[in-house]
Amino acid sequence: MKKEINLKLVVQPLLDWYDDHRRILPWREEATPYRVWVSEIMLQQTRVEAVKPYFERFVGALPTIEHLANLNEDALMKLWEGLGYYNRVRNMQKAARVIIEKYNGKMPGDYKQLLELPGIGSYTAGAIASIAFQIPVPAVDGNVLRVISRLTADESDIMKQSVRKDMENKLLQVMPQKRAGDFNQALMELGAMVCIPNGMAKCEMCPWYHYCEARKQGIVMELPKKQPKKKRKIEERTVVILQDRNKVMIQKRPSKGLLAGLYEFPNFLGSLSEEEVLNWVKEKGLLPIRIQKLEDSKHIFSHIEWHMKGFVVRIEEPQDMNFKGYLFVDPDQTKKEYSIPSAFAAYTKFSKYLF
DNA sequence: AAGTCGGGGCC
DNA sequence: GGCCCAGACTT
Incomplete structure (x- = not known):
């Protein structure tokens, strides 16, 4: 049974937990707009551990947006070889060329302008805006959908875009104005390390142990709800x-x-x-x-x-x-x-x- | 709203 | 063998 939870109460405990438990990640310690962008594209539907070596090699070979814009196709695909979803890097190069033309080679620090770039949807626009530019907008990915639907014991189908919209709106209301990027990353970190996607949730480690409605109701592993997918x-x-x-x-x-x-x-x-x-x-x-x-x-x-x-x-x-x-x-x-x-x-x- | 688009790690 | 992953784009 879904329960309305005052999200303002859970923000600070999450930030405190994040300060103590956040992983050291290459794109997290040096969060320039370009590095954040590259990491967010690579991380779409892809685990952190898989991304790490690709990230280092990619930004090493292409240290700037201009390098990315000018690389030939075969070399570009070679840098992405094995990572999958190859349109991600094609779109990233298209976006790089737009940024050169339209923004004088600098990543725009505006949510709506980011959203217009090829390959950047609502999640990635929010992630770049908040992490690289400290703009207080949400970044709702699979982790956030899982973590929040458990916190609130929400049994809505998270695949529906209306559910995602709702969550973006609710999070926008409580975004900490000074730590937007950390807040978004903390939500995802919680989803990746504690309220994990496959396997038992580690509730005893969770900063929201006393708030989590799904835990109270004993339905943590029943959430989030998702429509069954058809077979290949x-x-x-x-x-x-x-x-x-x-x-x-x-x-x-x-x-x-x-x-x-x-x-x-x-x-x-x-x-x-x-x-x-x-x-x-x-x-x-x-x-x-x-x-x-x-x-x-x-x-x-x-x-x-x-x-x-x-x-x-x-x-x-x-x-x-x-x-x-x-x-x-x-x-x-x-x-x-x-x-x-x-x-x-x-x-x-x-x-x-x-x- | 449903289908397309990779590859891999974990249970 | 089925799950899902710091999703976006097309139809």
Whole structure:
């Protein structure tokens, strides 16, 4: 049963707890607008521990917004390789170019202007505004939704945008004017470390132990409520590692859709036979020497599953390397220059040394 | 409001 | 095997 709680009462206990328990994070100790921005984009649907190494490498390679705006696509995707949700970094570069053009290269310190930039929604705009510019606006992410719905024993479906709006409005009323960024980070820190997303909530460690309505009602683990999601669709695919003496064939994926703009080994929808693969190779005007079956593998995306079978095909050195849309590359070069998604990890290792 | 978009860690 | 993660964008 939902209960109206005076949120003003819980602000200071949370800030005090945060002062004692906050983690040292690279973007937290040096909270420049650019670093906060990069971290917030990386942290979308991604855990802190996964982000850390990417963050250091990214801001090291691209220390300013201008560096980001000017980087070529392949190098940009290479910096993001393995982090997922690749449109995040494409949008970030679009935004960087807008910032150069429109804001003279400086991140705008205004919630509404931030919100207009590509890839920055209500959460990220609030996070940047409050953390980097000390503007008292909320930043409601999954942690905040969970923590507050438990605090108030609110059984509303947190996936509904009206619920999120409501929470933003209520938090706006109680934002501490001098510590907005800390307050937002404290809410998230509580969600990440105490009122955790999977697993038992550590209520005995919680600064809101005596306030939490869900704990009083014994329904902590029932919250937050969420509509059950539908199951993923399964796709059979056949992956071909096509190699000559020292090079392997890759291709660039389309600029839109799944894994947009990344590189991949040739692959086909459905389960192809050895003959079908060899026919495809010959149609390309290439001469196969050997073919060998590789292990099956599976990769799970958010809304789809690839069930893959693989072949490695050794061919004669091609006379003409100009195949439309295909590249023959040294596997080591691939490692340095071409971003290949984790979905192909099971087969990447066979791009070298097999025969 | 529902679907698209990654990858990985934890239970 | 299913959960969710410092969500945003498109349809």
